Amino acid sequence: xxxxxxxxxxxxxxxxxxxxxxxxxxxxxxxxxxxxxxxxxxxxxxxxxxxxxxxxxxxxxxxxxxxxxxxxxxxxxxxxxxxxxxxxxxxxxxxxxxxxxxxxxxxxxxxxxxxxxxxxxxxxxxxxxxxxxxxxxxxxxxxxxxxxxxxxxxxxxxxxxxxxxxxxxxxxxxxxxxxxxxxxxxxxxxxxxxxxxxxxxxxxxxxxxxxxxxxxxxxxxxxxxxxxxxxxxxxxxxxxxxxxxxxxxxxxxxxxxxxxxxxxxxxxxxxxxxxxxxxxxxxxxxxxxxxxxxxxxxxxxxxxxxxxxxxxxxxxxxxxxxxxxxxxxxxxxxxxxxxxxxxxxxxxxxxxxxxxxxxxxxxxxxxxxxxxxxxxxxxxxxxxxxxxxxxxxxxxxxxxxxxxxxxxxxxxxxxxxxxxxxxxxxxxxxxxxxxxxxxxxxxxxxxxxxxxxxxxxx
Numbered sequence: 001x002x003x004x005x006x007x008x009x010x011x012x013x014x015x016x017x018x019x020x021x022x023x024x025x026x027x028x029x030x031x032x033x034x035x036x037x038x039x040x041x042x043x044x045x046x047x048x049x050x051x052x053x054x055x056x057x058x059x060x061x062x063x064x065x066x067x068x069x070x071x072x073x074x075x076x077x078x079x080x081x082x083x084x085x086x087x088x089x090x091x092x093x094x095x096x097x098x099x100x101x102x103x104x105x106x107x108x109x110x111x112x113x114x115x116x117x118x119x120x121x122x123x124x125x126x127x128x129x130x131x132x133x134x135x136x137x138x139x140x141x142x143x144x145x146x147x148x149x150x151x152x153x154x155x156x157x158x159x160x161x162x163x164x165x166x167x168x169x170x171x172x173x174x175x176x177x178x179x180x181x182x183x184x185x186x187x188x189x190x191x192x193x194x195x196x197x198x199x200x201x202x203x204x205x206x207x208x209x210x211x212x213x214x215x216x217x218x219x220x221x222x223x224x225x226x227x228x229x230x231x232x233x234x235x236x237x238x239x240x241x242x243x244x245x246x247x248x249x250x251x252x253x254x255x256x257x258x259x260x261x262x263x264x265x266x267x268x269x270x271x272x273x274x275x276x277x278x279x280x281x282x283x284x285x286x287x288x289x290x291x292x293x294x295x296x297x298x299x300x301x302x303x304x305x306x307x308x309x310x311x312x313x314x315x316x317x318x319x320x321x322x323x324x325x326x327x328x329x330x331x332x333x334x335x336x337x338x339x340x341x342x343x344x345x346x347x348x349x350x351x352x353x354x355x356x357x358x359x360x361x362x363x364x365x366x367x368x369x370x371x372x373x374x375x376x377x378x379x380x381x382x383x384x385x386x387x388x389x390x391x392x393x394x395x396x397x398x399x400x401x402x403x404x405x406x407x408x409x410x411x412x413x414x415x416x417x418x419x420x421x422x423x424x425x426x427x428x429x430x431x432x433x434x435x436x437x438x439x440x441x442x443x444x445x446x447x448x449x450x451x452x453x454x455x456x457x458x
Contacts, residue, residue, distance in 0.1 A: 004173035005062065005072040005181070007188075012140040013070040016061070018410060022241050024110045026117070028136045028406035029151065029420070030103055030247065030429065035398040037124045037131035040087045042396055046154060047120075048081055049164035053153040056141055057084075058170065060116050065178050069185025075172035076116050084118060090125035096247065099126060103134055103245040107406060107431065110241075111138055118150065133395070139408060155393040155400070230294040230380045234286050235278075236412045242434035246444040247404040250419075250426040250451060258454045262329055264336040269454065270385050270426070271295065271339070272332035274417060275321040276450030281443045282323070289323040296379040297339070317342035318379060328453045381415050382407050388422040404429035415443070 008016075019025040051057055059073045090098040102123065111117045117138035124131050135151060142149050176184070230236070250273075258269045279289050296316050319342055322334040384407050393400045404427040405418035414436035419428045428447060432440040 001174045003176040003180070005074050005176055006059075007072050008061070008070050008140060010070065015139040016071065019110070020411070021110075022239050023409060023411050023413075024107070024241070025139045025408050026107075026111055026136045027139055027142070027408060027418075028107055028134065028429075029403055030099070030245070030406070031133045031135075031151070031395075031403045032126070032401045033131055033133070033395060033398040034401050035129060035131075037122060038396040038398065040085075040122060043122055044081055044085055046164045046396060047085060047150070048167045050153045051081075051150075052168045052170065054150055057116055057118055057150055058172070061113055061140070062175060062181065064185045065182045068182055069188060072176075072181065074175035077172045077175075079116065079172070084116065084120060086119065086121045088121055088123055090123060092125075094125040094127040096126075099123065099132055100245050100247065104243045104434065106134055106136065107245060108241055108243045108434070111136060117141055120150070130401070131398075155395055157391065157393065159394045159397050159399065161394070161397070230377050231291040233291070233293055233380045234282060235293070235380050235414050236377060237414055237433075237436050238412060239409060239414055239433040239436060243409075244432045244434050244437055244440045245406065246430040246432075246440050247402075248428035248430065248444045248447045249402060250428060250447070252421055252424050252426050254451060254455050255426065258332070258451070262332055262454075262457075264332055265339075266421075267297075267385050268332060268336040268339055269451075270419060271297070271319060271321065271383060272328070272335045272454060273447060273450045274383055275323055275325075275331050275335060276328055276453060277443060277446035278321065279323040280446045280449065281439075284442070285439070292323050293321040293380040294378070295319050295321050296382045297342075298382070298384045299343075317345075321380075328450070329457050332454065377412055381413055381417065382410075383417045383419075385419040385426075386421075388420045390421070390423055392423050403427050406431050409433065415440075 015025045056073065058076055058079050060076045061071045062074045063071045088102070090102060106119075106121060111119065117140065119136045121134040122131070123134060126132055133151075137149065250270075252266075255266055255269045255273075259266055264272075274295070275293075278293065283289055295318070297319050298316050317339070319335065319338045322331050325331045325334060384405075386405065388403070400422070402425060403420050403422050405420045406429045407416040407418040409416050409431060414433040416431045417428060418431075419426050421427075428444075430440055430444055430447075432443075437443070
């Protein structure tokens, strides 16, 4: 039988390298649904019927011996759906406080690298005739905006979908032997630079386009790198493996009202709200803010043609959060100006092109890049805002009420903020280190207060 494998991209491999005992590189979400929970077997049947649309969820990572190449995806020969889809219930009284405590514990646990890198939990006992779905997927599998993940294929636009079809036949393909993978990886390392050099001599080749992107974005990218370390902040301390999770619901209409009154974009208003919340939260802990912060804002580089494909096609821009600015409207204007400058600079395009160029680099450089990130700290925290559908979605006929995403914490990053707009609301998931962010609920409340302050200024 012929063997099959697929090489991880440089960026996907980097997410594996960044992971350690304290920094787990999975993304996640907490979705709350209306109605009684579906029977566990019905959920399994639905997932099994639709797994054919997300083949990566039946694949695991295979590492190259001696780290002489980027890891590869191979089919999992012992795939067990019930291992990945779990069933649990909240203790009484079963409110959101109990749900958040459970979610914090689930997000504290790293995914098993010997299996496909995802888990899903059906959570009963939420009260008020509701239930939750908690999902975890390793960052190396998706970028959050690719349009292809398990949640995407499970959800329906109508409350009365047809019953799940019989699952398509699936047979795992044979994985390569470790020795054969080592040989092929070394050959690939030797041939890649030569192949790129040959293509660079051909007009309109992919190599020429890639090099053009790199050089056009190199200057602004170098300017970002030369900014040096992010400012000192109480947010940036050693973290452990344990997490806390908070859920914040933000009315999209209020955000749009602020945008209409003061200009900017929805994302600008969100970042200004985060800036106001952090200013208030950190001031209560450590006194008035003495410096602004630098936030990393992920940017999708996936073209319309590439939607529905796998792997990370995501870059980032850096934006200053003006915590030292006391006026909420001026904070918004400063955020808008900083984001406009960052997006026009081309740094995101240059960084994305460099990450693609990394596909031709020796794998040892990825490990060095991961170690460099841990010690250099280019940013204080991550804030990601993903636009979602503005119509209701259903799981086995149950309407999804809200969804709160989760972004991982890198080394020395004690707080991360992820937002998802859905059906007129924005769900914000706040992830914090269990020790360094013990008062995370206060930050959640500060988010509401900061938006109210902006809205009142209109």
